Amino acid sequence: MAGIRDREKRHFPLQQIQDVVNLFKDQFSDSDEPNLAFLSIVLGSIEHILTVNRAVPYNRDASKCIEPIFPVIQLDTIQALFTKFVTLVKSSVDLTQYPGDFATRELVKRVSDVIWSGLTRAYYKDKAHLQSLYSFLTGNKLDCFGVAFGVVAAFQVLGYKDVHLALSEDHAWVVFGKDLKETAEVTWHGKGNEDKRGQPITVGVSEKNWLYLNGQPVICSREIEVAAIVSAINPSINATTDSVEMGALQQELLWQLYDMGHLDKYPMALGNLGDLEELCPTLERPLPVQIFDKAIESAKTYYNEQHVYPYTYLGAYHCRKGNYREALKAWADAASVIKKYNYTREDEEIYKEFLEIANDLLPNMMKSVAGENASRLHGTSLLHDPEAYANFLRFYDGICQWEEDSPTPVLHITWAKQLVFSLGKFDPKVRNYIDIHGEGEEDEEEEEEDEEEEEEEDRRDLERKVPQKEVTKGRKRKRSHKNSENGDEYETKDC
Numbered sequence: 001m002a003g004i005r006d007r008e009k010r011h012f013p014l015q016q017i018q019d020v021v022n023l024f025k026d027q028f029s030d031s032d033e034p035n036l037a038f039l040s041i042v043l044g045s046i047e048h049i050l051t052v053n054r055a056v057p058y059n060r061d062a063s064k065c066i067e068p069i070f071p072v073i074q075l076d077t078i079q080a081l082f083t084k085f086v087t088l089v090k091s092s093v094d095l096t097q098y099p100g101d102f103a104t105r106e107l108v109k110r111v112s113d114v115i116w117s118g119l120t121r122a123y124y125k126d127k128a129h130l131q132s133l134y135s136f137l138t139g140n141k142l143d144c145f146g147v148a149f150g151v152v153a154a155f156q157v158l159g160y161k162d163v164h165l166a167l168s169e170d171h172a173w174v175v176f177g178k179d180l181k182e183t184a185e186v187t188w189h190g191k192g193n194e195d196k197r198g199q200p201i202t203v204g205v206s207e208k209n210w211l212y213l214n215g216q217p218v219i220c221s222r223e224i225e226v227a228a229i230v231s232a233i234n235p236s237i238n239a240t241t242d243s244v245e246m247g248a249l250q251q252e253l254l255w256q257l258y259d260m261g262h263l264d265k266y267p268m269a270l271g272n273l274g275d276l277e278e279l280c281p282t283l284e285r286p287l288p289v290q291i292f293d294k295a296i297e298s299a300k301t302y303y304n305e306q307h308v309y310p311y312t313y314l315g316a317y318h319c320r321k322g323n324y325r326e327a328l329k330a331w332a333d334a335a336s337v338i339k340k341y342n343y344t345r346e347d348e349e350i351y352k353e354f355l356e357i358a359n360d361l362l363p364n365m366m367k368s369v370a371g372e373n374a375s376r377l378h379g380t381s382l383l384h385d386p387e388a389y390a391n392f393l394r395f396y397d398g399i400c401q402w403e404e405d406s407p408t409p410v411l412h413i414t415w416a417k418q419l420v421f422s423l424g425k426f427d428p429k430v431r432n433y434i435d436i437h438g439e440g441e442e443d444e445e446e447e448e449e450d451e452e453e454e455e456e457e458d459r460r461d462l463e464r465k466v467p468q469k470e471v472t473k474g475r476k477r478k479r480s481h482k483n484s485e486n487g488d489e490y491e492t493k494d495c
Protein backbone atom coordinates (compact mmCIF):
# COMPACT_ATOMS: atom_id res chain seq x y z
CA MET A 1 0.00 0.00 0.00
CA ALA A 2 1.62 3.28 -1.07
CA GLY A 3 1.69 6.15 1.37
CA ILE A 4 0.38 9.62 0.65
CA ARG A 5 1.57 10.58 -2.82
CA ASP A 6 1.55 13.71 -4.95
CA ARG A 7 -1.93 12.73 -6.08
CA GLU A 8 -3.11 13.49 -2.57
CA LYS A 9 -0.59 16.13 -1.53
CA ARG A 10 -1.32 18.60 -4.31
CA HIS A 11 -4.82 19.33 -2.93
CA PHE A 12 -3.53 20.65 0.38
CA PRO A 13 -4.17 22.77 2.30
CA LEU A 14 -7.90 22.06 2.03
CA GLN A 15 -9.65 25.42 2.43
CA GLN A 16 -13.15 24.85 1.07
CA ILE A 17 -15.68 22.20 0.15
CA GLN A 18 -14.61 22.17 -3.51
CA ASP A 19 -11.03 21.28 -2.49
CA VAL A 20 -12.35 18.14 -0.76
CA VAL A 21 -14.60 17.29 -3.70
CA ASN A 22 -11.60 17.58 -6.05
CA LEU A 23 -9.48 15.44 -3.72
CA PHE A 24 -12.14 12.69 -3.81
CA LYS A 25 -12.54 12.99 -7.59
CA ASP A 26 -8.78 12.51 -7.92
CA GLN A 27 -8.96 9.34 -5.82
CA PHE A 28 -11.07 7.69 -8.53
CA SER A 29 -9.12 9.09 -11.43
CA ASP A 30 -6.71 6.25 -12.11
CA SER A 31 -6.28 2.50 -11.72
CA ASP A 32 -5.03 2.76 -8.12
CA GLU A 33 -7.58 2.09 -5.40
CA PRO A 34 -8.90 5.05 -3.39
CA ASN A 35 -6.94 5.31 -0.13
CA LEU A 36 -9.55 4.40 2.52
CA ALA A 37 -7.54 5.28 5.64
CA PHE A 38 -6.44 8.63 4.17
CA LEU A 39 -9.99 9.62 3.12
CA SER A 40 -11.47 8.58 6.46
CA ILE A 41 -8.90 10.67 8.35
CA VAL A 42 -9.61 13.70 6.10
CA LEU A 43 -13.40 13.47 6.57
CA GLY A 44 -13.03 12.82 10.31
CA SER A 45 -10.77 15.85 10.84
CA ILE A 46 -13.16 18.19 8.96
CA GLU A 47 -16.15 16.77 10.86
CA HIS A 48 -14.30 17.22 14.16
CA ILE A 49 -13.67 20.91 13.54
CA LEU A 50 -17.15 21.65 12.14
CA THR A 51 -19.18 19.73 14.76
CA VAL A 52 -17.21 18.61 17.84
CA ASN A 53 -14.67 21.38 18.40
CA ARG A 54 -16.10 24.32 16.52
CA ALA A 55 -13.42 26.99 16.25
CA VAL A 56 -16.07 29.56 15.40
CA PRO A 57 -18.17 30.56 18.46
CA TYR A 58 -21.73 29.50 17.72
CA ASN A 59 -24.16 32.29 18.53
CA ARG A 60 -26.88 30.96 20.85
CA ASP A 61 -29.61 32.83 18.99
CA ALA A 62 -29.72 30.78 15.77
CA SER A 63 -31.17 33.68 13.79
CA LYS A 64 -27.87 35.51 14.10
CA CYS A 65 -25.66 32.43 13.84
CA ILE A 66 -22.21 33.29 12.53
CA GLU A 67 -21.60 31.36 9.30
CA PRO A 68 -18.68 29.16 10.39
CA ILE A 69 -15.73 29.32 8.07
CA PHE A 70 -14.46 26.10 6.50
CA PRO A 71 -11.44 24.89 8.50
CA VAL A 72 -8.04 24.89 6.81
CA ILE A 73 -6.79 21.30 6.81
CA GLN A 74 -3.01 21.06 6.65
CA LEU A 75 -1.25 18.16 4.95
CA ASP A 76 1.06 17.49 7.88
CA THR A 77 -1.88 16.92 10.26
CA ILE A 78 -3.33 14.27 7.95
CA GLN A 79 0.08 12.80 7.09
CA ALA A 80 0.97 12.36 10.80
CA LEU A 81 -2.28 10.49 11.53
CA PHE A 82 -2.00 8.35 8.37
CA THR A 83 1.59 7.39 9.29
CA LYS A 84 0.42 6.54 12.80
CA PHE A 85 -2.23 4.16 11.39
CA VAL A 86 0.16 2.50 8.92
CA THR A 87 2.79 2.06 11.65
CA LEU A 88 0.25 0.59 14.09
CA VAL A 89 -1.07 -1.90 11.52
CA LYS A 90 2.26 -2.97 10.01
CA SER A 91 4.01 -3.33 13.37
CA SER A 92 1.17 -5.45 14.80
CA VAL A 93 1.01 -8.04 12.02
CA ASP A 94 3.93 -10.22 10.99
CA LEU A 95 2.91 -10.96 7.39
CA THR A 96 5.56 -13.64 6.98
CA GLN A 97 3.24 -15.81 9.07
CA TYR A 98 0.47 -15.33 6.50
CA PRO A 99 1.76 -16.32 3.07
CA GLY A 100 -0.52 -16.14 0.01
CA ASP A 101 -2.48 -13.35 -1.71
CA PHE A 102 -5.77 -13.89 0.11
CA ALA A 103 -6.58 -13.14 3.72
CA THR A 104 -7.22 -16.03 6.09
CA ARG A 105 -9.71 -16.19 8.96
CA GLU A 106 -6.84 -16.14 11.45
CA LEU A 107 -5.43 -12.99 9.88
CA VAL A 108 -8.88 -11.32 9.83
CA LYS A 109 -9.27 -12.09 13.54
CA ARG A 110 -5.73 -10.77 14.18
CA VAL A 111 -6.38 -7.45 12.41
CA SER A 112 -9.75 -7.12 14.15
CA ASP A 113 -7.86 -7.59 17.46
CA VAL A 114 -5.39 -4.84 16.49
CA ILE A 115 -8.22 -2.35 15.97
CA TRP A 116 -10.09 -3.68 19.00
CA SER A 117 -7.06 -3.30 21.31
CA GLY A 118 -6.64 0.29 20.11
CA LEU A 119 -9.96 1.26 21.69
CA THR A 120 -10.35 2.79 25.15
CA ARG A 121 -11.89 0.42 27.66
CA ALA A 122 -15.23 2.09 28.30
CA TYR A 123 -17.02 4.78 26.29
CA TYR A 124 -20.53 5.46 24.91
CA LYS A 125 -20.45 3.31 21.76
CA ASP A 126 -23.44 4.98 20.04
CA LYS A 127 -22.20 8.55 20.44
CA ALA A 128 -21.89 10.64 17.27
CA HIS A 129 -18.60 11.23 15.37
CA LEU A 130 -17.02 7.88 16.31
CA GLN A 131 -17.18 6.45 12.79
CA SER A 132 -13.84 7.64 11.31
CA LEU A 133 -10.18 6.74 11.68
CA TYR A 134 -9.67 10.33 12.90
CA SER A 135 -11.69 9.37 15.98
CA PHE A 136 -9.73 6.11 16.33
CA LEU A 137 -6.31 7.77 16.04
CA THR A 138 -7.00 10.86 18.17
CA GLY A 139 -9.52 9.51 20.68
CA ASN A 140 -9.19 5.70 20.55
CA LYS A 141 -12.94 5.46 20.03
CA LEU A 142 -14.93 3.82 17.22
CA ASP A 143 -18.57 2.83 16.80
CA CYS A 144 -19.67 -0.55 15.45
CA PHE A 145 -19.38 0.59 11.82
CA GLY A 146 -16.04 2.30 12.47
CA VAL A 147 -14.41 -0.90 13.75
CA ALA A 148 -15.50 -2.87 10.67
CA PHE A 149 -14.33 -0.08 8.37
CA GLY A 150 -11.02 0.18 10.28
CA VAL A 151 -10.36 -3.53 9.66
CA VAL A 152 -10.94 -3.12 5.92
CA ALA A 153 -8.72 -0.01 5.78
CA ALA A 154 -6.01 -1.91 7.70
CA PHE A 155 -6.11 -4.74 5.15
CA GLN A 156 -5.71 -2.21 2.36
CA VAL A 157 -2.60 -0.87 4.15
CA LEU A 158 -1.30 -4.47 4.35
CA GLY A 159 -1.77 -4.76 0.58
CA TYR A 160 -4.77 -7.13 0.48
CA LYS A 161 -7.36 -6.60 -2.26
CA ASP A 162 -9.83 -9.29 -1.19
CA VAL A 163 -11.02 -7.98 2.19
CA HIS A 164 -14.21 -5.92 1.79
CA LEU A 165 -16.90 -4.38 3.94
CA ALA A 166 -20.33 -6.08 4.10
CA LEU A 167 -23.18 -3.84 5.26
CA SER A 168 -26.68 -4.68 6.43
CA GLU A 169 -29.20 -2.11 7.67
CA ASP A 170 -27.88 -2.34 11.23
CA HIS A 171 -24.62 -4.31 11.21
CA ALA A 172 -21.27 -4.56 9.42
CA TRP A 173 -18.80 -7.36 8.86
CA VAL A 174 -16.18 -8.41 6.24
CA VAL A 175 -16.02 -10.74 3.25
CA PHE A 176 -12.67 -12.11 2.09
CA GLY A 177 -10.84 -14.96 0.26
CA LYS A 178 -11.11 -16.20 -3.31
CA ASP A 179 -14.40 -14.95 -4.87
CA LEU A 180 -15.17 -13.22 -1.54
CA LYS A 181 -16.64 -16.53 -0.44
CA GLU A 182 -15.64 -16.19 3.22
CA THR A 183 -17.36 -13.98 5.82
CA ALA A 184 -16.25 -12.96 9.32
CA GLU A 185 -17.58 -10.91 12.21
CA VAL A 186 -15.05 -8.20 13.10
CA THR A 187 -17.05 -5.91 15.39
CA TRP A 188 -19.77 -6.03 18.03
CA HIS A 189 -23.49 -5.43 17.57
CA GLY A 190 -25.94 -3.62 19.84
CA LYS A 191 -25.85 -3.59 23.64
CA GLY A 192 -25.30 -6.55 25.90
CA ASN A 193 -24.55 -8.92 23.03
CA GLU A 194 -21.36 -10.96 23.26
CA ASP A 195 -19.26 -10.07 20.17
CA LYS A 196 -18.75 -12.97 17.73
CA ARG A 197 -15.53 -11.66 16.18
CA GLY A 198 -13.76 -14.18 13.94
CA GLN A 199 -16.90 -16.29 13.38
CA PRO A 200 -18.35 -16.74 9.89
CA ILE A 201 -21.88 -15.62 9.06
CA THR A 202 -23.45 -18.89 7.93
CA VAL A 203 -26.71 -19.39 6.03
CA GLY A 204 -28.21 -20.67 9.27
CA VAL A 205 -27.40 -17.37 10.95
CA SER A 206 -28.51 -15.06 8.15
CA GLU A 207 -31.59 -16.93 6.91
CA LYS A 208 -34.82 -14.99 7.64
CA ASN A 209 -32.66 -12.73 9.85
CA TRP A 210 -33.05 -8.97 9.26
CA LEU A 211 -29.69 -8.18 10.92
CA TYR A 212 -27.99 -10.07 8.07
CA LEU A 213 -30.63 -9.17 5.44
CA ASN A 214 -31.30 -12.84 4.70
CA GLY A 215 -27.99 -13.14 2.86
CA GLN A 216 -28.48 -9.92 0.84
CA PRO A 217 -26.11 -7.37 2.45
CA VAL A 218 -24.31 -4.64 0.50
CA ILE A 219 -20.97 -6.22 -0.47
CA CYS A 220 -18.71 -3.19 -0.93
CA SER A 221 -16.10 -2.54 -3.57
CA ARG A 222 -13.38 0.02 -2.68
CA GLU A 223 -15.60 2.70 -4.28
CA ILE A 224 -18.65 1.66 -2.22
CA GLU A 225 -16.45 1.65 0.89
CA VAL A 226 -15.72 5.31 0.10
CA ALA A 227 -19.48 5.84 -0.33
CA ALA A 228 -19.97 4.25 3.10
CA ILE A 229 -17.64 6.69 4.89
CA VAL A 230 -19.27 9.61 3.06
CA SER A 231 -22.70 8.29 4.00
CA ALA A 232 -21.47 7.88 7.59
CA ILE A 233 -20.58 11.60 7.82
CA ASN A 234 -22.54 13.02 10.73
CA PRO A 235 -23.16 16.78 10.34
CA SER A 236 -24.91 17.13 13.72
CA ILE A 237 -23.45 19.60 16.22
CA ASN A 238 -26.05 18.73 18.85
CA ALA A 239 -29.55 17.24 19.03
CA THR A 240 -31.12 20.27 17.38
CA THR A 241 -28.40 21.74 15.14
CA ASP A 242 -26.46 20.54 12.09
CA SER A 243 -23.32 22.02 10.58
CA VAL A 244 -24.42 23.54 7.26
CA GLU A 245 -20.89 23.09 5.86
CA MET A 246 -20.60 19.45 6.84
CA GLY A 247 -24.03 18.67 5.39
CA ALA A 248 -23.15 20.49 2.16
CA LEU A 249 -19.86 18.58 1.87
CA GLN A 250 -21.65 15.25 2.43
CA GLN A 251 -24.26 16.16 -0.19
CA GLU A 252 -21.63 17.22 -2.76
CA LEU A 253 -19.60 14.05 -2.25
CA LEU A 254 -22.71 11.84 -2.47
CA TRP A 255 -23.69 13.46 -5.80
CA GLN A 256 -20.16 12.91 -7.07
CA LEU A 257 -20.36 9.22 -6.11
CA TYR A 258 -23.90 9.06 -7.56
CA ASP A 259 -22.67 10.43 -10.91
CA MET A 260 -19.92 7.78 -10.99
CA GLY A 261 -22.51 5.05 -10.35
CA HIS A 262 -21.08 4.10 -6.95
CA LEU A 263 -24.45 4.46 -5.19
CA ASP A 264 -26.33 2.18 -7.62
CA LYS A 265 -26.01 -0.80 -5.24
CA TYR A 266 -26.25 1.16 -2.00
CA PRO A 267 -29.91 1.92 -1.13
CA MET A 268 -29.16 3.51 2.27
CA ALA A 269 -26.72 6.01 0.76
CA LEU A 270 -29.43 6.97 -1.77
CA GLY A 271 -31.84 7.36 1.15
CA ASN A 272 -29.34 9.61 2.95
CA LEU A 273 -29.01 11.69 -0.23
CA GLY A 274 -32.79 11.99 -0.54
CA ASP A 275 -32.99 13.31 3.03
CA LEU A 276 -30.22 15.84 2.35
CA GLU A 277 -31.99 17.01 -0.83
CA GLU A 278 -35.21 17.55 1.13
CA LEU A 279 -33.30 19.83 3.54
CA CYS A 280 -31.40 21.70 0.86
CA PRO A 281 -32.44 20.99 -2.77
CA THR A 282 -29.67 21.07 -5.42
CA LEU A 283 -30.66 22.77 -8.70
CA GLU A 284 -31.19 20.44 -11.67
CA ARG A 285 -30.92 17.32 -9.52
CA PRO A 286 -33.63 14.63 -9.07
CA LEU A 287 -36.30 15.32 -6.44
CA PRO A 288 -36.19 13.46 -3.09
CA VAL A 289 -39.03 11.11 -4.14
CA GLN A 290 -37.13 10.20 -7.30
CA ILE A 291 -34.02 9.43 -5.25
CA PHE A 292 -36.01 7.31 -2.77
CA ASP A 293 -37.53 5.45 -5.73
CA LYS A 294 -34.00 4.74 -7.04
CA ALA A 295 -33.17 3.24 -3.63
CA ILE A 296 -36.29 1.05 -3.90
CA GLU A 297 -35.35 0.00 -7.44
CA SER A 298 -31.80 -0.77 -6.29
CA ALA A 299 -33.10 -3.00 -3.49
CA LYS A 300 -35.38 -4.78 -5.99
CA THR A 301 -32.68 -5.21 -8.61
CA TYR A 302 -29.72 -6.23 -6.47
CA TYR A 303 -31.08 -7.40 -3.13
CA ASN A 304 -34.20 -9.43 -3.98
CA GLU A 305 -36.51 -7.04 -2.08
CA GLN A 306 -34.97 -7.92 1.30
CA HIS A 307 -34.22 -4.35 2.41
CA VAL A 308 -36.70 -2.40 4.58
CA TYR A 309 -35.15 1.07 4.82
CA PRO A 310 -35.79 2.16 1.21
CA TYR A 311 -39.53 2.08 2.01
CA THR A 312 -39.23 3.65 5.48
CA TYR A 313 -37.12 6.50 4.03
CA LEU A 314 -39.93 7.13 1.50
CA GLY A 315 -42.70 6.73 4.08
CA ALA A 316 -41.03 9.12 6.53
CA TYR A 317 -40.61 11.68 3.74
CA HIS A 318 -44.28 11.49 2.65
CA CYS A 319 -45.39 11.66 6.28
CA ARG A 320 -43.37 14.85 6.81
CA LYS A 321 -44.91 16.31 3.66
CA GLY A 322 -48.46 15.35 4.65
CA ASN A 323 -48.80 12.96 1.71
CA TYR A 324 -50.62 10.44 3.84
CA ARG A 325 -51.86 8.03 1.14
CA GLU A 326 -48.33 7.69 -0.21
CA ALA A 327 -46.92 7.28 3.31
CA LEU A 328 -49.39 4.47 3.99
CA LYS A 329 -48.41 2.70 0.77
CA ALA A 330 -44.68 3.00 1.53
CA TRP A 331 -45.23 1.66 5.07
CA ALA A 332 -47.35 -1.22 3.74
CA ASP A 333 -44.51 -2.00 1.33
CA ALA A 334 -42.00 -1.85 4.22
CA ALA A 335 -44.17 -4.30 6.20
CA SER A 336 -44.38 -6.53 3.12
CA VAL A 337 -40.60 -6.85 3.35
CA ILE A 338 -40.25 -7.34 7.11
CA LYS A 339 -42.94 -10.06 7.08
CA LYS A 340 -40.41 -12.33 5.32
CA TYR A 341 -38.23 -12.22 8.46
CA ASN A 342 -38.43 -13.73 11.93
CA TYR A 343 -38.06 -11.10 14.66
CA THR A 344 -35.12 -11.81 16.98
CA ARG A 345 -33.69 -9.96 19.99
CA GLU A 346 -30.96 -8.26 17.93
CA ASP A 347 -33.52 -6.55 15.64
CA GLU A 348 -34.38 -3.70 18.04
CA GLU A 349 -33.58 -0.98 15.48
CA ILE A 350 -36.18 -2.12 12.94
CA TYR A 351 -38.63 -2.93 15.74
CA LYS A 352 -38.36 0.71 16.90
CA GLU A 353 -38.94 1.83 13.33
CA PHE A 354 -42.23 -0.05 13.00
CA LEU A 355 -43.24 0.80 16.57
CA GLU A 356 -42.92 4.51 15.78
CA ILE A 357 -44.91 4.13 12.55
CA ALA A 358 -47.74 2.08 14.10
CA ASN A 359 -47.99 3.75 17.49
CA ASP A 360 -47.02 7.33 16.76
CA LEU A 361 -46.93 8.42 13.10
CA LEU A 362 -50.03 6.50 11.91
CA PRO A 363 -52.34 7.47 14.83
CA ASN A 364 -51.32 11.12 14.50
CA MET A 365 -51.91 10.95 10.76
CA MET A 366 -55.40 9.50 11.30
CA LYS A 367 -56.14 12.17 13.90
CA SER A 368 -55.19 15.02 11.59
CA VAL A 369 -57.12 13.53 8.64
CA ALA A 370 -60.20 12.97 10.82
CA GLY A 371 -60.05 16.66 11.69
CA GLU A 372 -60.20 17.72 8.02
CA ASN A 373 -63.90 18.51 7.61
CA ALA A 374 -63.83 19.55 3.95
CA SER A 375 -62.35 16.34 2.55
CA ARG A 376 -64.54 14.28 4.91
CA LEU A 377 -67.71 16.01 3.73
CA HIS A 378 -66.77 15.49 0.10
CA GLY A 379 -65.75 11.88 0.77
CA THR A 380 -62.33 12.53 -0.75
CA SER A 381 -60.66 11.91 2.58
CA LEU A 382 -58.24 9.06 3.06
CA LEU A 383 -60.82 7.67 5.52
CA HIS A 384 -63.11 6.87 2.60
CA ASP A 385 -60.35 5.59 0.32
CA PRO A 386 -60.40 1.76 -0.17
CA GLU A 387 -56.80 1.77 -1.39
CA ALA A 388 -55.61 3.59 1.73
CA TYR A 389 -57.60 1.14 3.83
CA ALA A 390 -56.11 -1.81 1.91
CA ASN A 391 -52.60 -0.46 2.55
CA PHE A 392 -53.45 0.06 6.21
CA LEU A 393 -54.49 -3.60 6.49
CA ARG A 394 -51.46 -4.74 4.48
CA PHE A 395 -49.21 -2.83 6.91
CA TYR A 396 -50.64 -4.63 9.94
CA ASP A 397 -50.83 -7.96 8.12
CA GLY A 398 -47.10 -7.69 7.41
CA ILE A 399 -46.32 -7.01 11.07
CA CYS A 400 -48.46 -9.96 12.18
CA GLN A 401 -46.71 -12.22 9.69
CA TRP A 402 -43.35 -10.87 10.96
CA GLU A 403 -44.32 -12.05 14.44
CA GLU A 404 -45.46 -15.49 13.23
CA ASP A 405 -42.81 -18.19 13.80
CA SER A 406 -40.57 -15.59 15.53
CA PRO A 407 -38.74 -16.54 18.75
CA THR A 408 -39.51 -13.07 20.14
CA PRO A 409 -42.99 -11.51 20.24
CA VAL A 410 -43.50 -8.22 18.37
CA LEU A 411 -46.97 -7.05 19.40
CA HIS A 412 -48.20 -5.98 22.83
CA ILE A 413 -51.24 -4.15 24.20
CA THR A 414 -50.13 -0.73 22.96
CA TRP A 415 -49.97 -2.03 19.38
CA ALA A 416 -53.50 -3.41 19.73
CA LYS A 417 -54.85 -0.19 21.27
CA GLN A 418 -53.32 1.97 18.52
CA LEU A 419 -54.57 -0.42 15.83
CA VAL A 420 -58.12 -0.11 17.14
CA PHE A 421 -57.73 3.67 17.32
CA SER A 422 -56.46 4.02 13.73
CA LEU A 423 -58.74 1.35 12.25
CA GLY A 424 -61.77 2.98 13.82
CA LYS A 425 -61.03 6.23 12.01
CA PHE A 426 -61.82 4.69 8.61
CA ASP A 427 -65.38 5.19 7.39
CA PRO A 428 -67.33 1.91 7.76
CA LYS A 429 -68.42 2.04 4.11
CA VAL A 430 -64.81 1.65 2.94
CA ARG A 431 -64.88 -1.95 4.14
CA ASN A 432 -67.39 -2.83 1.44
CA TYR A 433 -64.99 -1.88 -1.32
CA ILE A 434 -62.16 -4.27 -0.79
CA ASP A 435 -61.78 -8.01 -1.09
CA ILE A 436 -58.86 -9.54 0.67
CA HIS A 437 -57.12 -12.70 -0.41
CA GLY A 438 -53.59 -13.95 -0.02
CA GLU A 439 -51.66 -15.66 -2.81
CA GLY A 440 -53.03 -19.13 -2.03
CA GLU A 441 -56.73 -18.24 -1.98
CA GLU A 442 -56.41 -16.34 -5.27
CA ASP A 443 -55.74 -19.61 -7.12
CA GLU A 444 -58.98 -21.11 -5.76
CA GLU A 445 -60.89 -17.99 -6.78
CA GLU A 446 -59.36 -18.16 -10.30
CA GLU A 447 -60.25 -21.87 -10.55
CA GLU A 448 -63.85 -20.98 -9.67
CA GLU A 449 -63.92 -18.27 -12.33
CA ASP A 450 -62.40 -20.61 -14.95
CA GLU A 451 -65.13 -23.20 -14.19
CA GLU A 452 -67.78 -20.49 -14.52
CA GLU A 453 -66.37 -19.42 -17.88
CA GLU A 454 -66.49 -23.03 -19.11
CA GLU A 455 -70.13 -23.30 -17.97
CA GLU A 456 -70.79 -19.96 -19.72
CA GLU A 457 -69.25 -21.35 -22.90
CA ASP A 458 -71.43 -24.50 -22.63
CA ARG A 459 -74.54 -22.32 -22.13
CA ARG A 460 -73.66 -20.22 -25.18
CA ASP A 461 -73.19 -23.42 -27.25
CA LEU A 462 -76.51 -24.74 -26.01
CA GLU A 463 -78.20 -21.36 -26.68
CA ARG A 464 -76.96 -21.31 -30.24
CA LYS A 465 -78.66 -24.71 -30.70
CA VAL A 466 -81.79 -24.20 -28.56
CA PRO A 467 -82.79 -20.49 -28.25
CA GLN A 468 -83.89 -19.73 -24.64
CA LYS A 469 -85.51 -16.69 -23.05
CA GLU A 470 -82.50 -15.79 -20.78
CA VAL A 471 -79.06 -17.03 -19.84
CA THR A 472 -77.71 -16.40 -16.33
CA LYS A 473 -74.52 -14.24 -16.51
CA GLY A 474 -71.20 -15.29 -14.96
CA ARG A 475 -70.29 -13.25 -11.85
CA LYS A 476 -69.03 -9.75 -12.79
CA ARG A 477 -65.17 -9.88 -12.72
CA LYS A 478 -63.79 -7.30 -10.29
CA ARG A 479 -60.91 -5.07 -11.38
CA SER A 480 -57.96 -6.71 -9.66
CA HIS A 481 -55.72 -4.07 -8.19
CA LYS A 482 -52.00 -4.70 -7.88
CA ASN A 483 -51.54 -3.16 -4.53
CA SER A 484 -48.03 -4.24 -3.80
CA GLU A 485 -44.89 -5.45 -5.46
CA ASN A 486 -44.75 -8.77 -3.71
CA GLY A 487 -47.66 -10.53 -5.36
CA ASP A 488 -50.28 -10.07 -2.66
CA GLU A 489 -53.34 -8.67 -4.35
CA TYR A 490 -56.13 -6.73 -2.70
CA GLU A 491 -59.03 -6.54 -5.09
CA THR A 492 -60.79 -3.21 -5.10
CA LYS A 493 -64.12 -2.78 -6.88
CA ASP A 494 -64.91 0.37 -8.80
CA CYS A 495 -66.30 2.43 -5.98
Ligand SMILES: FC(F)(F)Cc1cc2c(N3CCN(c4nnc(C(F)(F)F)s4)CC3)ncnc2s1
Pocket (backbone or CB within 6 Å): 144, 145, 167, 168, 169, 170, 171, 172, 228, 231, 232, 268, 269, 271, 272, 309, 310, 311, 312, 313, 314, 316, 353
Ligand atom coordinates in the same frame (compact mmCIF):
# COMPACT_ATOMS: atom_id res chain seq x y z
F1 LIG B 1 -22.81 -0.37 9.33
C1 LIG B 1 -23.86 -0.28 10.13
F2 LIG B 1 -23.76 -1.23 11.08
F3 LIG B 1 -23.86 0.92 10.73
C2 LIG B 1 -25.14 -0.48 9.33
C3 LIG B 1 -25.30 0.65 8.39
C4 LIG B 1 -26.14 1.69 8.51
C5 LIG B 1 -26.06 2.62 7.43
C6 LIG B 1 -26.76 3.83 7.16
N1 LIG B 1 -27.76 4.30 7.95
C7 LIG B 1 -28.63 3.46 8.74
C8 LIG B 1 -30.03 3.73 8.40
N2 LIG B 1 -30.34 5.14 8.47
C9 LIG B 1 -31.60 5.55 8.33
N3 LIG B 1 -32.04 6.81 8.41
N4 LIG B 1 -33.37 6.93 8.22
C10 LIG B 1 -33.98 5.78 7.98
C11 LIG B 1 -35.43 5.60 7.72
F4 LIG B 1 -35.96 4.97 8.77
F5 LIG B 1 -36.00 6.78 7.53
F6 LIG B 1 -35.58 4.82 6.67
S1 LIG B 1 -32.91 4.48 7.99
C12 LIG B 1 -29.29 6.13 8.54
C13 LIG B 1 -28.11 5.69 7.81
N5 LIG B 1 -26.49 4.58 6.08
C14 LIG B 1 -25.53 4.15 5.22
N6 LIG B 1 -24.85 3.01 5.38
C15 LIG B 1 -25.11 2.26 6.48
S2 LIG B 1 -24.38 0.77 6.96
